[in-house]
Amino acid sequence: MKKQDLPQDESNLKSANMTEVLYVTDENDNYTTANSIGWEAKKAALEESLELIHERIEEARQDVANNTVSPIIYFMELNKMDLGVLSSYVGMWQWRVKRHTNPKVFKTLSETVLKKYADAFGISVDELKNFDGK
Numbered sequence: 001m002k003k004q005d006l007p008q009d010e011s012n013l014k015s016a017n018m019t020e021v022l023y024v025t026d027e028n029d030n031y032t033t034a035n036s037i038g039w040e041a042k043k044a045a046l047e048e049s050l051e052l053i054h055e056r057i058e059e060a061r062q063d064v065a066n067n068t069v070s071p072i073i074y075f076m077e078l079n080k081m082d083l084g085v086l087s088s089y090v091g092m093w094q095w096r097v098k099r100h101t102n103p104k105v106f107k108t109l110s111e112t113v114l115k116k117y118a119d120a121f122g123i124s125v126d127e128l129k130n131f132d133g134k
Contacts, residue, residue, distance in 0.1 A: 053080065065133030070106030072097070074131065075121040089120035 019035035020042075026032050060077040063069040076086050087094045090113075099105050100113070111125060118125045 053077075061133045063133070064131065067103050070101050070103045071128055071131040071133075072101050072106065072117060074133065075117070075123065075128065079121055081120075086117075086120060090116040092116075 019037055021033050022036055023031055024034045057074070057077045060069070060074040064071050064074045072086075076082070081089070083094045083097055087097045090097065100109060100117075114125045114128055118128045121128065
């Protein structure tokens, strides 16, 4: 793509005050880089991805409110983590983290373990313990 043909369609990148670096060719057909704030296809893909993320967060909130999962699931989704990422942040095996997503098991966790989760999510232990999804 020629540098002068690089699309500059408004997207979520612009609203976040970000640009994407792309390889383009200059007037001498040499490869160089240029910044773009997005183009229509990328904008559609980003918007759909963000919508799916918001749906997953809302579903996790509802599951916590219905007491089918612990608040760990909600904050994991909110922070765009999966079990592997969260387990590495808290320094526990994945099976153990998964076990802690059970509301009954979550209620028995020590302050030390809760502190690890709270630190990983950037919240207080009280926020984690008292989140009820409502």
